[in-house]
Amino acid sequence: MKRCKRVAVVLPVAAGLCLVYAPVAVADADASIVSAEVSGTLTPGARASVKVVVMNHKAPAGQKSCISAKMDGGGGTSCFDLGAPGTSVTHDGFMEVLKDAKPGPRTVTVNLLPRAVGGLGKDTKTVTATVGNAPPACDPVSLNRDAFQLGHTEGLKDGREDGFADSYRQSYDDAFKKKPGLTAEQCQDFALSAFQNGYGKGYETGFKEGQAKGGKVGEKEGKEDRQKGNTSRNVTIRQLRVTALPATGEADCAQGVKFTASFLGSGTGTIQFHWERSSGKVPGTIEFSGGDAEPKTVTDQAAVPAGATTATLTQKFVIDSGPSKGKTAQATANVTCKK
Known part of the structure; x- marks a missing residue:
């Protein structure tokens, strides 16, 4: 099965962190801003993180509040819910930087405001930031080269994977059964066309390479399973993804974080897998009854280190057998323990 991909070409900007805390200007006794920061150099015409x-x-708890960020040449407002009394909430707000914003240092005023009339919580802090130069016009020659190469690399990778799986399944069945200077919009269209061109050529090459390798491996493993009387492992896994609950915010750290792998299986048989934790690997198996897109989910509970107040947990799900052997997906949770 061939795939089509779309890509967004992003021009990198110099990374940096501007952070200044001013005394509380109009805080009340209900809620206040602990800290505020604007990440990186601000780019005219782009959205900045606050x-x-x-x-x-x-x-x-749950009081509706808003954060308003303003400066000469941009601003923005976003809202959120306060946590329980005595706790803090980290809110990722934003600020739109005007296209004609002039380069140079800025003072950003960050206000905490009640969301509704008669609401609670007021405070103000100031943050220093720097507006950089507007992105230069793209060079179509270098853009075509870079986007083509990126598409070729991605197509080669996916083609090898799909070609391997396609040839593996057929060979496995045989062995098992038979017994043997442009505008921004123009730049984006230009890059997309070049990427798709490169992806198609890379996919074609990778598919042929995958077919050659998949045929040999599928035949070998099909013979092994037939001779040993094993359950078929000829199941192709697609649309593999891993999610964390909760992914961010507060969590009951005594219960930990629940990671869930979801995917579709095509074929009949048993697939081996494992979870990769910081404490080691947790193996398992899952059975498929047949069909082209049988949905399955597998969960794993990750423990938060004892005594921790915050935690960053990452879990990876890995397929260990069949034509999709080596396929992986992972998720990360950043949580604050409830008091």
Whole structure:
């Protein structure tokens, strides 16, 4: 099965972190801003990240509040819910930088405001940031070269994977059964066309390479399973993804974080897999009854280290057998333990 992909070409900007805390200007006793930061150099015409930590002193849990960030040449407002009294919430807000914003240093005023009339929570902090130069016009020659190469690399990888699986399944069955200077919009269209061209050529080459390798491996493993009387492992896995619950925010750290792998299986048989944790590997198997897209889910509970107040947990799900052997997906959770 051939795939088509779309790509967005992103021009990198210089990374940096501007962070200044000013005394509370108009804070009340209900909620206040603990810290505020604007990440990186601001790019004219782009959205900037404004991360704010807000402490709820005694307002009701779930109180609707908003963060307003303003500067000469941009601004933005986003809203969120306060946590329980005595806890803080990290809110990822944003600020739109105007296309004609002039390069240079800026003072960003970050305000905490109640979302509804009569709401609670007011505070103000100032943050320093720097507006950089507007992105230069793209060079169509270098853009075509870079996008083509990126598409060729991705197509080669996916073609090898799909070609391997296609040839593996057929050979396995045989062995098992038979017994042996442009505008931004123009730049994007130009890059997409070049990527798709490169992807198609790379996929074609990779598919042939995968077929050659998949045929040999599928025949070998089909003979092994027939001779040993094993259950077929000839199941292709697609649309593999892993999610964490909760992925961010507060969590009951005594219960840990629940990771769920979901995927579709085509074929009849048993697939081996394992979870990769920081503490080691947790293996398992899952059976498929047949069909072209049988949905399955597998869960794993990740423990938060004892005594931790915050935790970053990453779990990887790996397929260990069949034509999709080596396929992986992972998720990361960043949580704060409930008090």
